[in-house]
Amino acid sequence: MKKSLENIGKYYMLMCKVFQKPDKWNIFWKQFVVEAHKLIIDSIPIVSLISIFIGAVIVLQTANNLENPFIPKMYVGYMAKESLVLEFCSTMIALILAGKIGSNIASEIGSMRITEQIDAMDIMGVNSANYLILPKITASTVLSPLLMLTSLIIGLIGGALIIILTGVINLSQYVDGLQYSFKAYYIFYSMTKMAVFCFLITSISSYYGYYAKGGSLGVGRSSTKAIVVSSGLILVFNLILTKLML
Amino acid sequence: MIKIKDLYKSFDGKPVLKDISFEYRPGECSLIIGASGSGKTVLLKSLVGLVYPDKGEIWYDDKLFTKMNPAQQKEVHKEAGMLFQGSALFDFATVEENVMFPMDFFTDWSYEQKLDRANFCLKRVDILNSNDKYPSELSGGMQKRVGIARAIALNPKYLFCDEPNSGLDPNTSILIDRLIHEITREYNITTVINTHDMNSVLEIGDNIGFIHEGEILWRGNKEDILNSDCRELNGFVFASNMTQRLRKNIGK
Numbered sequence: 001m002k003k004s005l006e007n008i009g010k011y012y013m014l015m016c017k018v019f020q021k022p023d024k025w026n027i028f029w030k031q032f033v034v035e036a037h038k039l040i041i042d043s044i045p046i047v048s049l050i051s052i053f054i055g056a057v058i059v060l061q062t063a064n065n066l067e068n069p070f071i072p073k074m075y076v077g078y079m080a081k082e083s084l085v086l087e088f089c090s091t092m093i094a095l096i097l098a099g100k101i102g103s104n105i106a107s108e109i110g111s112m113r114i115t116e117q118i119d120a121m122d123i124m125g126v127n128s129a130n131y132l133i134l135p136k137i138t139a140s141t142v143l144s145p146l147l148m149l150t151s152l153i154i155g156l157i158g159g160a161l162i163i164i165l166t167g168v169i170n171l172s173q174y175v176d177g178l179q180y181s182f183k184a185y186y187i188f189y190s191m192t193k194m195a196v197f198c199f200l201i202t203s204i205s206s207y208y209g210y211y212a213k214g215g216s217l218g219v220g221r222s223s224t225k226a227i228v229v230s231s232g233l234i235l236v237f238n239l240i241l242t243k244l245m246l
Numbered sequence: 247m248i249k250i251k252d253l254y255k256s257f258d259g260k261p262v263l264k265d266i267s268f269e270y271r272p273g274e275c276s277l278i279i280g281a282s283g284s285g286k287t288v289l290l291k292s293l294v295g296l297v298y299p300d301k302g303e304i305w306y307d308d309k310l311f312t313k314m315n316p317a318q319q320k321e322v323h324k325e326a327g328m329l330f331q332g333s334a335l336f337d338f339a340t341v342e343e344n345v346m347f348p349m350d351f352f353t354d355w356s357y358e359q360k361l362d363r364a365n366f367c368l369k370r371v372d373i374l375n376s377n378d379k380y381p382s383e384l385s386g387g388m389q390k391r392v393g394i395a396r397a398i399a400l401n402p403k404y405l406f407c408d409e410p411n412s413g414l415d416p417n418t419s420i421l422i423d424r425l426i427h428e429i430t431r432e433y434n435i436t437t438v439i440n441t442h443d444m445n446s447v448l449e450i451g452d453n454i455g456f457i458h459e460g461e462i463l464w465r466g467n468k469e470d471i472l473n474s475d476c477r478e479l480n481g482f483v484f485a486s487n488m489t490q491r492l493r494k495n496i497g498k
Binding site for chain 1: 294296320321323324326327328331332334335336337347348350351406
């Protein structure tokens with residue numbers, strides 16, 4: 001309990017250092033572009049791969065479970081869309097990103113800490129937390145909703161592809177289901193969740209990396225902790241946001 | 247000039263620095279020497295603000311560093327350069343970008359001006375034709391030289407070196423020592439070096455403080471050190487059989 005409170009306090013102090021005006025805006029924007037590429041653009045292939053298969057699987061499972069002839073087949077498309085929008089494209093993708101970008105951030109910053117590169121920045125008078133962490137947090141928080149939209153589109157395409165390949169239902173029924181009872185607010189809800197989750201992933205992973213100690217083993221430990229804690233908090237915040245927004 | 251007065255630091259109730267007072271003058275290489283665990287790294291880290299002392303004062307010229315807020319300390323840091331034990335070059339940047347890093351933050355120079363300055367600093371430390379290399383492509387000695395070039399990029403008033411020779415062969419060590427010494431004299435820098443390398447002590451020790459169990463037990467220069475009566479210092483300096491035989495040969 002004491003350790004948890006200590007961590008929360010240290011995390012808050014670090015965020016106070018992070019959210020300060022950058023020393024030079026041109027350096028910040030340059031880093032923002034670098035991080036956007038590294039954290040978001042580079043994640044598109046893995047997100048696409050997972051989304052296309054999950055979309056296909058959701059359609060197959062739903063079609064197999066809707067055997068009642070009184071339930072229209074278009075509900076397969078409707079349920080696939082709802083599952084993807086409400087839960088998969090934000091929460092599941094965020095959990096995957098916690099592993100991918102969380103470990104990347106914690107090990108990158110952790111290595112810089114143990115090789116004294118962060119100390120070198122501090123001694124130069126550079127706000128190391130602001131320089132290293134702020135571009136990561138802003139890039140991932142601002143751009144991650146686009147990743148959620150990418151996941152949604154590709155997931156729905158995955159569903160369509162499996163219908164074309166297996167013919168479990170007609171493609172037109174699937175498309176009707178996608179258009180049925182469309183709520184734009186659900187997209188907003190999912191994009192908001194994704195932005196919050198990515199804020200948690202980048203800030204928590206940066207925190208564990210920034211305070212890494214104990215050589216390469218310490219970097220490994222901080223990387224593991226970053227993934228575990230951010231995954232846990234994603235689940236907790238998923239519950240909170242769902243209660244608040246739906 | 248840097249002055250420390252009655253500096254005290256403890257970790258978990260165990261004192262590491264016990265009321266240390268010392269003076270580091272411009273144009274001199276001031277050495278902090280002592281065995282591992284004696285407190286010299288904590289002293290150096292206190293000087294640069296990476297460790298906060300429990301008591302005591304650190305003065306940078308007429309500015310009381312220990313009473314400054316982070317923004318004021320940042321202004322002092324802009325006048326300081328540091329060479330780290332492992333060089334601490336930024337992995338993500340080339341040699342040229344490493345040297346230009348402090349200029350990017352604290353000057354409004356054009357790219358050409360920064361490049362000129364970086365090339366000047368790199369030439370001063372004899373690093374030529376390596377601007378586009380990454381730190382991982384350099385030898386340990388070259389990394390240290392680039393570290394020095396980065397440290398002097400903004401003409402610092404203060405230079406801090408943590409074990410500048412660790413991991414280097416004796417010839418490269420001497421070259422690095424001489425380079426630090428020359429730069430200190432040339433630019434009238436207040437240089438503080440943390441070392442336990444006896445070659446460095448005898449080569450560039452203008453002003454030496456020997457720390458033992460958190461206290462400064464002896465102070466002097468490279469000429470005095472071989473004739474000291476301090477038992478702990480002699481135990482540190484003449485630790486090996488070879489140095490003890492040398493001591494006998496010089497008649498002490």
